[in-house]
Amino acid sequence: xxxxxxxxxxxxxxxxxxxxxxxxxxxxxxxxxxxxxxxxxxxxxxxxxxxxxxxxxxxxxxxxxxxxxxxxxxxxxxxxxxxxxxxxxxxxxxxxxxxxxxxxxxxxxxxxxxxxxxxxxxxxxxxxxxxxxxxxxxxxxxxxxxxxxxxxxxxxxxxxxxxxxxxxxxxxxxxxxxxxxxxxxxxxxxxxxxxxxxxxxxxxxxxxxxxxxxxxxxxxxxxxxxxxxxxxxxxxxxxxxxxxxxxxxxxxxxxxxxxxxxxxxxxxxxxxxxxxxxxxxxxxxxxxxxxxxxxxxxxxxxxxxxxxxxxxxxxxxxxxxxxxxxxxxxxxxxxxxxxxxxxxxxxxxxxxxxxxxxxxxxxxxxxxxxxxxxxxxxxxxxxxxxxxxxxxxxxxxxxxx
Numbered sequence: 001x002x003x004x005x006x007x008x009x010x011x012x013x014x015x016x017x018x019x020x021x022x023x024x025x026x027x028x029x030x031x032x033x034x035x036x037x038x039x040x041x042x043x044x045x046x047x048x049x050x051x052x053x054x055x056x057x058x059x060x061x062x063x064x065x066x067x068x069x070x071x072x073x074x075x076x077x078x079x080x081x082x083x084x085x086x087x088x089x090x091x092x093x094x095x096x097x098x099x100x101x102x103x104x105x106x107x108x109x110x111x112x113x114x115x116x117x118x119x120x121x122x123x124x125x126x127x128x129x130x131x132x133x134x135x136x137x138x139x140x141x142x143x144x145x146x147x148x149x150x151x152x153x154x155x156x157x158x159x160x161x162x163x164x165x166x167x168x169x170x171x172x173x174x175x176x177x178x179x180x181x182x183x184x185x186x187x188x189x190x191x192x193x194x195x196x197x198x199x200x201x202x203x204x205x206x207x208x209x210x211x212x213x214x215x216x217x218x219x220x221x222x223x224x225x226x227x228x229x230x231x232x233x234x235x236x237x238x239x240x241x242x243x244x245x246x247x248x249x250x251x252x253x254x255x256x257x258x259x260x261x262x263x264x265x266x267x268x269x270x271x272x273x274x275x276x277x278x279x280x281x282x283x284x285x286x287x288x289x290x291x292x293x294x295x296x297x298x299x300x301x302x303x304x305x306x307x308x309x310x311x312x313x314x315x316x317x318x319x320x321x322x323x324x325x326x327x328x329x330x331x332x333x334x335x336x337x338x339x340x341x342x343x344x345x346x347x348x349x350x351x352x353x354x355x356x357x358x359x360x361x362x363x364x365x366x367x368x369x370x371x372x373x374x375x376x377x378x379x380x381x382x383x384x385x386x387x388x389x390x391x392x393x394x395x396x397x398x399x400x401x
Contacts, residue, residue, distance in 0.1 A: 002368045006195045012208040013183025016199055017355050017364045019190045026191030027348040028100040029089035030108045031356050033186070034179050037083040037292060038214040041152035045159015046167050048081040049125060050176055054088060055079065056117040058110040061103070063117075069103050077103075083157060084290055085360050091349050094192040101201050108180055109206070118169050125164055132158060136236040136398050140299065143225070144238045147394035148295050150219040181211025188356050188364075190348040218293045224395040226307075235304045237397040239314050240297035241389040243287060246361040251289050252373045253381035254296050257389075258285040260325075260333045260382070261317060262298045263340075268317050269298060277313075279306050291361040296389070304399045311395065321386040330379055338371050 004020040035047050055077075056063050070077040075092025088107055090100050132138045146154040185206075189198050220242055243254040262269045262285030270283045285298040302310050344350045358367040 005365060005368065007364060008199050010182065010203055010206070012206055013210070014202055014206055015186045015359065016202055017186065017188045017359055018193070018195045018198060019351060019355065020193070020195070021191050021348060024094045024192050025091065025348055026094040026097050026100065026189060026193050027089065027091045027352040028097070028104060029087045029188045029352055029356060030104045031085050031087035031186045031188065032180055033085060033184050033360055034213055035081055035083045035085050036157035037153055037218065038216045039152060041155060042163060043167060043171070044152055044155045044163045045125070045157070046172065046175060047086050048158055049121070049164065049167060050172060051079050051081045051086050052121045052125065053113055053118065053172065054107045054111045056121060057112050057114060058106045059112060061106060066103060066107065069099055073099050075100070081157065084292070085356060087356060089349070089352065097193050101198070105205050108185070111176070113169055113173055115169055118172070122164060125158065126161065129158055129161065129164070136232060136234065137299070137301070140236045140238045140396055140398055143227070143396045144240045144297060144394060147223040147225060147396050148220065148240055148242065149293070150221055153216070153218050153293070179211050179213070181209045182206045184211040184213060186356060186359055188352050190352045190355065222392050222394045226397045226399060228399055228401040230401045232398070232400050234301050235307055235397060235399040236299070236301050237307055237310060237395070238297050238299045239311065239393060239395055240295050241393040243289065243294045243296045243385065245294045246289055246291040249373070250381050250385070251294060253377050253385045254287045254289060254294070255337055255374065256330065256333050256377050256382050257321070257385050258287050258296050258298070259337050260321065260329070261285055263336065269314060272313050272317060273300060273310060279310055307397055307399065315390060318386045318390050322383050325379060325383060327379060330382065334374050334377065337374050341370060
């Protein structure tokens with residue numbers, strides 16, 4: 001356990017997590033334990049829509065004042081919606097911690113959901129949908145989830161034109177009032193602050209109304225698809241497979257396997273695809289590990305004619321891992337992962353997101369066991385996961401027409 005970490009669950013259910021740091025910067029987030037995974041097919045995108053609306057104003061702050069109170073004090077303000085969480089955060093000099101707490105708590109407690117702003121923001125999200133589709137690198141990430149999961153979970157987090165058109169202000173208000181209550185909330189602070197001051201603020205400013213979390217179901221599948229599009233020059237492909245979930249200790253083998261395969265310029269696939277054959281500029285991989293769903297992926301940008309060759313090289317490299325992964329290469333990969341984690345921890349914002357993710361999935365304090373868990377990964381764990389990836393996988397490619 002990190003001696004600078006503190007956690008408290010208030011009587012109303014609100015969870016406070018805090019990591020003390022000496023630098024005069026603080027990152028603050030209010031998060032709710034709900035996201036895209038909790039949505040029906042018909043209302044896909046409502047969590048993300050609510051996130052947008054909470055920046056549009058409260059009875060005492062309009063959108064400009066919300067932003068100005070943070071930015072004029074040297075801070076940055078933003079938010080994000082994920083499948084299992086929606087968060088509102090800022091990062092600013094620690095002497096302005098109270099400003100962060102006041103503004104963010106006002107946003108998550110008192111949004112006005114102005115009807116005119118509601119319709120205007122709907123149009124903004126339509127543009128965001130277009131932006132995601134127009135960006136091949138983002139589009140393939142959205143589409144691979146369709147290849148890995150049945151509806152509604154397989155559908156894009158941001159929603160579609162149809163679902164976004166169907167959401168009414170009344171439906172949004174109802175969902176907000178059901179979910180945005182203390183027992184569904186986490187307050188996370190990383191930086192130079194006082195834990196008792198943070199807890200005191202939360203106890204004073206949040207009541208005890210109980211919220212609920214909508215039920216959901218995640219159904220896995222494996223599928224493949226190629227989409228043709230005019231107006232692009234590069235083909236983008238993504239290879240993905242279901243990996244162990246958060247509560248399975250073998251999920252750490254996924255970090256090892258993906259780092260080994262596509263974690264930087266020294267990785268196996270970067271060497272094979274780019275350095276040896278010059279088939280791509282970008283070769284990247286990542287994991288999405290959660291309590292209710294998990295998958296790993298490798299993403300490559302190449303030419304239309306080389307799609308099959310690149311896919312074959314990916315499969316061949318998984319076969320090689322099964323046959324020839326050594327203890328020495330495993331040790332080197334673990335060292336790389338641990339070092340990368342330590343670099344990410346340097347930024348209070350990244351650390352805030354990591355702690356939130358761990359708390360949503362289980363316990364924030366488990367984050368500090370990450371190095372130990374990576375070191376405990378065995379050679380057979382990685383080879384076994386590579387074998388599963390070969391047996392069951394999904395594939396999506398966006399290619400020039």
